[in-house]
Amino acid sequence: MKLKTTLVAFFLFALTVVNAQESNAPKFGKGLFNLVGKDSTWTMKIGLRAQFLTTSIWEDGESNESSMLIRRSRLKFDGYAFSPKFKYKFELGLSNRDQSGASQFTSNAPRYILDAVVMWNFYENFELWFGQTKLPGNRERVISSANLQQVDRSLLNSRFTIDRDMGMQLRHHFKLSDKFIIKEIFSIAQGEGRNITTGNLGGHQFTGRVELFPFGSFISKGDYKGGDLTREQTPKLSLAVAYDHNNNAVKNRSNQGSYMIKDNGDGFYETNINTLFIDAMFKYKGFSFMAEYADRDAKDPFAKNSDDSPLLKDGKQVVVQVGKGLNLQTGYLFKNSWEVSGRYTNIELDKAITGKNPESQYTLGVSKYIAGHSLKVQTDISHLEVDGANNELMWRLQFDIHF
Incomplete structure (x- = not known):
């Protein structure tokens, strides 16, 4: 009820502002409203987007599963306050999965x-x-879900992402030559994910990322967009490495996953968790290629209670999800705005620690871009192979609209 009241109040406010301030209706995909203060000391672009997803899954020896849902629905606000040098961005999730x-x-x-x-x-x-x-982790995570080349991100992202957190980031870039650009990012975060209200229960999270652009910048920030929709007329390449150290982490996937709560609620198990990311993006005349590698380790991946006895959950040892993953993705955009894409993902968590078998997923996708990423239809089919388990076939169809 509070959310509904807030949204109604917001839209009434927005209509009032539109009447009171200088505004213009932008073209499709560039926001619902573009507001500018009378003295030009502030701006606000208001956007809305939604994704509608249909999924069917077939597993060997099991019955078919299917679902239809609003995958994402979000309100976005960005602009500057007082000076163009002071920008802001707010994004609110409206769908069940956004708020879960x-x-x-x-x-x-x-x-x-x-x-x-x-x-x-x-x-x-x-x-x-x-x-x-x-956080400045793996490239696929930083790419907006509105700008993905396929229906959704890979298994590498779901297993290794460090996603969002509360903290500070220092960003810088410079040129080595007329074209060669280097970008650096350093982040200090709370280390337990987004929307946490209980404070810092473990240590802090430190992340560094360096990106190299030997052939210059991509058009329209294409290094963080799926597919080559701008059809780069000269080869463009981004190479990057990121390293994340979560000091005294209390979750089993760095700042993600489950809290490692000791028996009887006697505090949290803490251990240092490190994650390495190496990735690349290449685009040229409609062809695109993205590669990612992730590797997570921990000082002591076996969670323990205060008396050093094994920390158990449902009778199983609680452990940090250590291991490595590889994701390779490529595609070609035809001049009629149809794109075909393929993806291979391999996940190898340390079986001796996690008890989980290696898994590989192969995905073939087709996309129709009606108005770029702002209005598109995407479908893909994936085959999942897990050692010692049933194979799985998944088909997805998604419609994406972004004002």
Whole structure:
């Protein structure tokens, strides 16, 4: 009820502002409203997007499963306040899956807020970010879900992502030559994910990322968009490495996954968790290729109670999900805005620790871009192979609209 009231109040406010301030209706995909203060000391672009997903899954020896749902539905606000050097971004999740994950650590409240961050260009090529937003981890995670080449992200992302967190980021870029660009990001975060209200239960999370652009910048920030929709007329390449150290982490996937709560609620098991990401993006005349590698380890992956006895959950040892993953994805965009794409993902968690077998997934996708990523229809079919388990076939169809 509170969310409905808030949304109604927001839209009434937006209509009032539109009448009171200078505004213009942008073209499709560029926001619902573009607002500018009378003295030009602030701007706000208001956007809305939704994804409608149909899924069918067939598993050897099991009955077919199917579902239809609103995969994502979000309100977005961005602009600047007082000066173009002081920008902001807010994003609210409206769908069930956007808000899921409520627990005692979020005050049992739905997780409405995805992004709430301010960005200050305080000196030349330096920017300071503060708030809740995506950490500079794997490329596929940082790519917006609105700009994906296939229906959704890979298994590598679901197993190894460090997603969003609350903290600060320092960003900088410089040129080695007329074309060669280097970008650096350093982040300090709370280390327990988004919308946490119980404070810092473990240590802090430190992330660094360096990106190399030997052939110059991509058109329209295409290094963080799926597919080559701008049809780069010269080869463009981005190479990157990121390293994440979560000091005294209390979750089993760095800042993601489940809390490692000791028996009888006697505090949390803490251990250092490190994650390495190496990735690349290449685009040229409609052809695109993305590669990602992830590797997670822990100082002591076996969770323990205060008396050093094994920490168990449902009779099983609680462990950090250590291991490695590889994701390779490629596609070609035809001039009629149809694209074919393929993806191979391999996940190898350390079986001796996690007890989980290697898994490989092969995905073939087809996309029709009606108005770029703002209006598109995508479908893909995936074959999942897990050692010692039943194979699985999954088909998905998704419609995406983004104002």
